[in-house]
Amino acid sequence: MSIKFCSLSSGSSGNCHYIETDRTRILVDAGFSGKKIERLLSLINVDANTIDYILITHEHIDHVRGAGILSRRYDIPILANKSTWLGMEEVIGDVKDKNIKIIDTNKDLTLNDLGIHPFKIYHDAREPVGYIIYYKNFKISIATDTGWVDNNMKDKIKGSNLYLMESNHDVKMLKEGNYPWFLKQRVLSKEGHLSNVAAGEALSEILLGKGEIVLLGHLSKENNTPNLAYETVKKTIGEVYENIDLNLSYRDRPTKVYTLY
Ligand SMILES: [Zn+2]
Numbered sequence: 001m002s003i004k005f006c007s008l009s010s011g012s013s014g015n016c017h018y019i020e021t022d023r024t025r026i027l028v029d030a031g032f033s034g035k036k037i038e039r040l041l042s043l044i045n046v047d048a049n050t051i052d053y054i055l056i057t058h059e060h061i062d063h064v065r066g067a068g069i070l071s072r073r074y075d076i077p078i079l080a081n082k083s084t085w086l087g088m089e090e091v092i093g094d095v096k097d098k099n100i101k102i103i104d105t106n107k108d109l110t111l112n113d114l115g116i117h118p119f120k121i122y123h124d125a126r127e128p129v130g131y132i133i134y135y136k137n138f139k140i141s142i143a144t145d146t147g148w149v150d151n152n153m154k155d156k157i158k159g160s161n162l163y164l165m166e167s168n169h170d171v172k173m174l175k176e177g178n179y180p181w182f183l184k185q186r187v188l189s190k191e192g193h194l195s196n197v198a199a200g201e202a203l204s205e206i207l208l209g210k211g212e213i214v215l216l217g218h219l220s221k222e223n224n225t226p227n228l229a230y231e232t233v234k235k236t237i238g239e240v241y242e243n244i245d246l247n248l249s250y251r252d253r254p255t256k257v258y259t260l261y
């Protein structure tokens with residue numbers, strides 16, 4: 001009885017994460033072309049044909065690009081809240097009625113042997129969510145594309161065995177970088193993206209130091225480096241670092257497959 005997690009890739013050019021139990025295989029977001037997601041899955045020996053559900057966090061293209069294609073090609077249901085459906089309908093193209101699954105933010109649902117909890121995050125999309133995935137005694141939390149982590153979010157995701165936490169940018173790199181002013185303001189806002197320091201601060205309040213796996217995600221290509229994200233979060237979370245398993249996700253390749261027993 002185990003649950004597996006792999007971030008197939010994460011960053012502003014695309015996001016797609018894979019979760020597997022004996023009975024269920026899901027993707028959280030499908031932000032690359034169908035072909036690319038098939039290829040990423042094949043790297044961990046998974047056939048896209050075996051995916052049972054696709055869960056969507058929000059309608060931005062780096063999260064939905066391949067959702068419609070995969071749904072049509074493999075007859076996969078897509079789950080998203082109503083606002084997100086309205087936002088992505090045109091982008092992802094026609095999806096069979098039976099594969100349009102509308103879920104409610106903050107309301108639990110069950111997918112085979114998985115419990116799912118979509119929770120509100122802060123981002124400039126219609127109704128963006130993160131997801132908590134429950135299986136037996138295991139808990140996995142996915143929290144990317146959020147400008148801040150409020151107490152409600154912290155309370156909800158606390159106690160996870162594995163976190164995928166956004167660590168989007170270094171504030172100094174962003175401020176001094178080449179982004180136009182409005183884009184800098186957007187990223188820095190409470191409805192933008194989480195900085196390395198903000199990720200570390202949130203994690204420092206959440207982590208218990210019981211060997212939790214933490215993956216930093218959605219790293220900016222322009223305004224961050226993997227090393228800077230890792231070292232900043234490591235420094236910010238303090239001593240608890242010794243008793244957790246801190247890792248990075250990658251913009252262009254899968255992480256290892258983490259198995260929780
Ligand atoms: Zn994104």
Ligand SMILES: [Zn+2]
Nearest residue numbers: 058060123145
């Ligand atoms: Zn987004």
